[in-house]
Amino acid sequence: MEGPKDKIINDLLKRNKSRNKLIIIFTTIISLFFIFFLSLFYFFDFGPDKINSKDTLVLDKENISFDCLGEDKNIDFCMNRQLSIDLINDISNNIKILEDRNILQWNEKDYSKLKSFYDVGNRSFLLKKYKKSKDEFDLALLLSEELIKQSDKIYLDGISMGLDFLKNGNPSLAKEKFQEAGLIKINHPDVIEGIYRTEVYEEINRLIKESNLLIESNKINEAFLISQKAISLDQKNPNARSLYESLALSILERDYDEFIKIGNSSIVNENIKEGLKAFNEALSLKPGSEIAKKGIQNLLVIQKRLKISKLFSEAEDYEITEQWNKSFDAYQNIILEEENITKAQLGFDRIKKIIETKKNIEIYLSNPQRLSENIIRDEANNVLALSEQIINDFYLLYQKAPKKFSNLKNELKESISKMQIPVIIRFISDNKTTLIISRIGSFEPFNEKVINLRPGIYEIFGRKKGYKEKRLLINITSDFKKPIRIVCNERI
Template identity: 25%
Template sequence: MQGGKTANSDKISGWVWLALAVLILLALAVVFVLPRLVQEYELPLVKRAEPAPVVTSNTLSTPATPDISPFEEAQRARQRREAQDVLASLLERQSALDEMDVGQWAATDYEAALAAARRGDEFYRSGEFTQAALAYQESDMALSALQDKVPEVFNDLIAEGNSALDAPNSAQALDSFALAMRLDPDSQIAQQGFARAQTLDEVEALIASGEVLQEQGDLAAAQQQFEQAAALDSAHQRAAEQVASNRRMITDANYTAVMSEGFALLQQNQTDAAIAAFERALRIKPGSDEATEAIAQTREQLTLASIDELREQAEAFEAAEDWEQAVAAYDSALAMDSNLVFALEGRDYSARRLQLDRLLSVNIEHPERLSDQAAYDEAREVYGIGRDLEADLLAEQGTVGERLSQQLETMEELLAQMQIPVEVTLISDNATDVTVYQVGQLGAFAETTLMLRPGRYVAVGTRPGYRDVRKEFVVGFGRDLSSLTIRCNEEVAAVNRP
């Protein structure tokens, strides 16, 4: 029993010593091996620079020392941070340029910038942080230069896009404006150019269709095509030009048609209708010299025709000795043209003949007025003027108007009658006091006889207690008056009665 127990104890002691030996080896590894690995490598897993060989003495044992001093380690950390800062800027620029699709407009320069960055990576991995920073800085500056170039590239792309729109080349325009929007997403110019490029093919098709219709003479249909094109792209210069040009062609066509209508009416002597047509043409094309001149000429022609007509009317009235109508006709002609010589002379002559006609007519129609000496003298003067005119007409024309001849003959008879007294008997009652104006007071009588020149007279009878009597009478001029009774018969009050 005791022997078995001793054997088991020996077996257990052997395992304990084995475990203890392993633990001792692990402790030695932690103390001596791990610090050396920490000194040789750091994150990221970049191997440290090889340390200078450590000088050892065969005779003396010295404790192990670090490969790099704390100051040098701090410098390396600073250099690493500087390289990382430059790298951060570089990566930010790279990201911005990638969003701008830099490979489409600066592939070579961009690749060169990335090559510098890759060199920096190599330096960084080998722990050469200063060289890495320089390489990263070279790349960063190259990328910065590309960013500075963006406005220029943007403007070039806009120019290329506009040129493609004018070409027209919709595919090129779409590419240029799309890339321009990558450079500046907020650019209204780029957005508008891209929108125009999207409709370019349709716009060009509409313009081409309109031009065919225009050549075929269907201007209205062509106008619809051009206006649709302009509505799709209001900035399309050729569409706008075609809209304006075709509209002018429509205006010119309408204008020409209306002017032709006016001239046709003019040839048919429909002057009023022709003027109306020319005025419509002037409304179609305001300020047209041709339409304005046509209106003026037509009105002048119409005026001349009206003047000729009035001249014929005036001459006809003169021949008929209707001087009042002749004067009116000449006045109408002068209203159209105040410098018409024939109208000026004709009106003057007709006016004088009208005055003479009226003076002769008033004496012939009212011969009793000739009993007044002044009127009689005036009538004789008018009669003399008429006879002088008659002689002139006979000398110039060999004839005298019938109306003037009759007037002069009648006037001659009237003037002659005025020189022949007419016997008139007045009858009264020996009680009435009679007075005859233009003759004198005759007093009371039963009957008396007077020799009176033709004319108008007034007889007045008065008698106390009776109402006065007044009688007007005409002597001569074909009036049959041999006697006139004048007495006061109407008693109005008793006088001196007992």
């Protein structure tokens, strides 16, 4: 049986266990609340964060167990850390773009929000609150991208509206819009060009009015020069370009018509040089002009005809003045121009025959002694007959004889005649020597003998028994008078 003392001890033990259990439960509850409040502090921003070296050390100890470059890289802690690093670079670039686009001048409020998100994200990152930093950076990135889109729209709207105002003749409003675009991209070529175009707009209008007044006075060239000044100020100004192109077309048509007129007049007057220049100028203005092309063709036909006519004139003049080689060349050039001209071919053949005949006559006259031979003399007589026919044809063609050629023919005729008249040759011997003359024959010994020989070269032999043969080579000319002594006086 349990005594009273034991009972009291057991009650005390039960009470002590119950109290310990309550203490454990209370302690657990307090711990849970503490963890909850720490979580709230971690996930919510209760004011500006201040970096505390002690806190950092504590966090470092808590997170030192994570290997974000190795096996732990896919846990949320490490992934948020890497995402934050990537976002920092993107946001930094976007902020640089926005600052270059002068954001403080057109949306300072949203830029301040952007900077706030970015700064909170940076502080959270330094505290290694990577989930918090990633969330802040996400907000900063979205806002920065939206602001960049706004800046693009401001720029594009400024350029587009500026061009519209300029097109509608309102340069002052156009300039305002270009300047708005310049807030975003101050040195962009489109902005600079747009502002410049608004500044020269009024000057261009003044030049256009001045040019129109000149047009009314029919001073087209002067008006065109003014339009060139206007278009040089702004190549894209539609009014300046329209005026310039209209005047350029008018001048082109006027000059084209003038060149065609000059070309046609040149055809009538057969002025080849002037006509070709005019039609080529017309073609340079209108490359496809059939009128100009046809005009050039007509001039080339006339040019060919005139050239052939000139060559005929030269050929006949050279022929009349007996410049046979030049006449030959002229007829040959005519044939090269137009091979089907019968007159040219006849002239070519005629002069060719004259040149060949003249050459043959000169050959005979260069060595007239050859005419002593019957064959050569017969050939020379044929040439003589041909030359006489040439002279007759020449006379029928030009009603005059070719004097130089006739003289040459007469000289040949005289040479032939002289070579046919025997010359009295006196031979002297010793009445013992036999005379032998080539082509003539032999003569009995004599003291003195006269023999008639026609001009030419003869071989003369003297023969006497017991003596060496005597040999002479004698050239007999028409005026030969010296006696020939033929005596064999050298014993064998």
